[in-house]
Amino acid sequence: MKIAILTTNQVDDDNRLVEVARAKGHDAFLLDLRQFSIELLPNNPEIYYQNEVITNQFDIVIPRLNVSYTDFGINILQQFICAGIYVSESPEALRLGRDKLKCLQYLLSKGLPFPATAIAYTPEYLETLVGHLKLPIVVKLIESTEGTGVFLAKTKKEVDNLCKTFSLAGVSYQIQEFIAEAAGQDVRAFVVGDRVVAAMQRESQDDDFRANVSLGAHSAAVGLTQEEEEVVLRATQSIGVNIAGVDFVRSSRGPLLLEINVSPDFTGKQGLETVTDCNIAAAIIDYTLREAKGFYREQTLTVALSRQEEELLCADG
Secondary structure, eight states, X not given: OEEEEEESSOOHHHHHHHHHHHHTTOEEEEEEGGGEEEEEETTEEEEEETTEEOTTSOSEEEEEOOGGGHHHHHHHHHHHHHTTOEESSOHHHHHHHHOHHHHHHXXXXXXXXXXXXXXXXXXXXXXXXXXXXXXXXEEEEEEEETTEEEEEEOSHHHHHHHHHHHHHHTOOEEEEXXXXXXXXXXXXXXXXXXXXXXXXXXXXXXXXXXXXXXXXXXXXXXXXXXXXXXXXXXXXXXXXOSEEEEEEEEETTEEEEEEEESSOOOOSTTSHXXXXXXXXXXXXXXXXXXXXXXXXXXXXXXXXXXHHHHHHHHHHO
16 A cells, blocks of 8 residues: 655654555655645545645555644645545544643543643632642643643742743643652553553653653553553543553552643654564554555445445336
8 A cells, every 4th residue: 555654753753654664565655744735626625745736646644743733734634534545543533632621521521530630711710720639730731742831830829920921922721630649750551543552651860740751751661450451542532543642640549641642752762662672663554554444445335335226226217
């Protein structure tokens, strides 16, 4: 098959997907999302790359989109879907994964565990909520990534200052319960389809309460309990995402979900492939190929059934 991997940074992860797909005998290419354009015509959704039509040149599209390109990326993916091309993630799942608060609301509707979280339109209405969560609390941007935009406030004054700063900047934020026993530690579970293919524990190497590898945390392979695995899989199923990194902390109350990453990294010295010795890229490519084949079989069957119905109607007529 011919595979398009939509990238916005051409990081090592995206190159790994190309490498593995080609090793399996498929044509795979990195396409920079910023060089796409689309044209909406009645019954003819055109897709351009570097001003050349590519509407029917690919069988599979795998999105690997940075946060700041989510909206445009979703528009491009929807155009591929309109053209009848298999896309590994639905635009709805990607949008939900990027909206951390709305994602938590979906988890809440499914009865899944996560730290208590609150939001208000203006800082003045957060005072009561802060009292409910108890200090210290975490203040984070709704679109925070890799630990950036996440702060630990130890006093009400610090909370007020952070919230007013975010409000002044016109960005959305939330406050969240701080899980003291898990400070500086969390677990990243990598989900492909209906299974967890690998997991690692990340631990801060200083007094930082965040455990992001990008901030210097170290990671090591870890096994999940049955409860943890069930919670992780139910989390991805709740928003309909197929490939994701699910972060959670091990608390005195059991696993508490932090977030679902819809374009997760997996390479690098402290990355999942290295520390778990699991071929994450192969798991992604194999899953995508399998799902794409099922998608096109169903399309073929649908067309065949439609033709049969037309022939029967003509015969009856």
